[in-house]
Amino acid sequence: MNESKIALVTGAGSGIGRVVSLALQGAGYSVTLAGRRAEQLEQTAAAAHPNGGKMLAVPTDIGKPEAVKALFARVKGELGRLDLLFNNAGAGTPPIPMEDLTYEQWSATVAVNLTGAFLCAQEAIRIMKAQNPRGGRIINNGSISAHTPRPHSAPYTATKHAITGLTKSISLDCRQFDICCGQIDIGNAATEMTQRMASGVLQANGVLAPEPRMDVNNVADAVLYMAGLPLATNVLFMTVMANTMPFVGRG
Numbered sequence: 122m123n124e125s126k127i128a129l130v131t132g133a134g135s136g137i138g139r140v141v142s143l144a145l146q147g148a149g150y151s152v153t154l155a156g157r158r159a160e161q162l163e164q165t166a167a168a169a170h171p172n173g174g175k176m177l178a179v180p181t182d183i184g185k186p187e188a189v190k191a192l193f194a195r196v197k198g199e200l201g202r203l204d205l206l207f208n209n210a211g212a213g214t215p216p217i218p219m220e221d222l223t224y225e226q227w228s229a230t231v232a233v234n235l236t237g238a239f240l241c242a243q244e245a246i247r248i249m250k251a252q253n254p255r256g257g258r259i260i261n262n263g264s265i266s267a268h269t270p271r272p273h274s275a276p277y278t279a280t281k282h283a284i285t286g287l288t289k290s291i292s293l294d295c296r297q298f299d300i301c302c303g304q305i306d307i308g309n310a311a312t313e314m315t316q317r318m319a320s321g322v323l324q325a326n327g328v329l330a331p332e333p334r335m336d337v338n339n340v341a342d343a344v345l346y347m348a349g350l351p352l353a354t355n356v357l358f359m360t361v362m363a364n365t366m367p368f369v370g371r372g
């Protein structure tokens with residue numbers, strides 16, 4: 122049990138964020154749930170384990186600096202400290218040729234996947250540096266797309282590659298303050314986002330093919346492992362993927 126630990130999960134109202142939030146809360150963390158849709162966050166909170174930590178739902182658009190400031194101010198004010206940020210919220214664009222994407226589609230993906238992760242990290246670092254005991258952990262949710270693209274995924278792929286740079290920079294700049302930063306790169310966890318993969322997803326050779334997915338609880342187990350390490354130890358990168366999905370063999 123980690124009874125005194127305080128966590129914040131973005132994108133906590135669905136998919137990976139919901140499952141990880143519940144796993145952390147079940148392990149004794151008090152968990153702040155962030156995401157834009159209040160009712161989704163409340164559904165996560167309603168599934169809390171009876172003997173676990175507290176849940177605090179704070180509807181937030183993490184692409185907006187003032188909203189992120191208010192989110193972290195509530196965490197500090199109501200829970201007193203922050204031990205873990207899971208920078209999980211993310212979104213893609215429709216799978217169409219990049220020249221057909223609008224500026225708004227590009228900007229919306231950059232706002233959540235990259236700017237949001239940066240803004241949340243900034244606020245987390247401010248709290249973690251100043252608190253006593255000092256330090257904490259930031260886990261960024263990258264992707265297999267942080268390594269290699271799917272067809273028609275330029276905004277998603279570019280922002281997920283950028284997350285790798287953010288992870289390395291946070292790790293380098295903050296390690297002397299007892300702040301660890303690591304990244305989990307997930308491949309095909311069964312969530313709403315990957316539902317279309319069961320029926321068929323565009324491959325590099327132009328064919329539509331179904332892809333295997335894995336149980337999303339495997340992601341929660343991995344995040345719990347990373348989160349549970351002492352602050353002298355960091356998992357910098359971990360790839361957790363459906364074993365037979367097209368990645369390692371270039372197809």
Ligand SMILES: NC(=O)c1ccc[n+]([C@@H]2O[C@H](COP(=O)([O-])OP(=O)(O)OC[C@H]3O[C@@H](n4cnc5c(N)ncnc54)[C@H](OP(=O)(O)O)[C@@H]3O)[C@@H](O)[C@H]2O)c1
Nearest residue numbers: 132135136137156157158182183210211264309310312314
């Ligand atoms: N599932 C996979 O196999 C897989 C693979 C690689 C990477 N990932 C990454 O894992 C993360 C979660 O994905 P998922 O599969 O769980 O998909 P999901 O269910 O669509 O989760 C995305 C979450 O992000 C939140 N979000 C989107 N824009 C936001 C914003 N501006 N401000 C705050 N929250 C925002 C959404 O909530 P609201 O709409 O309510 O804001 C939603 O809860 C993403 O970063 C994704 O790229 C997933």
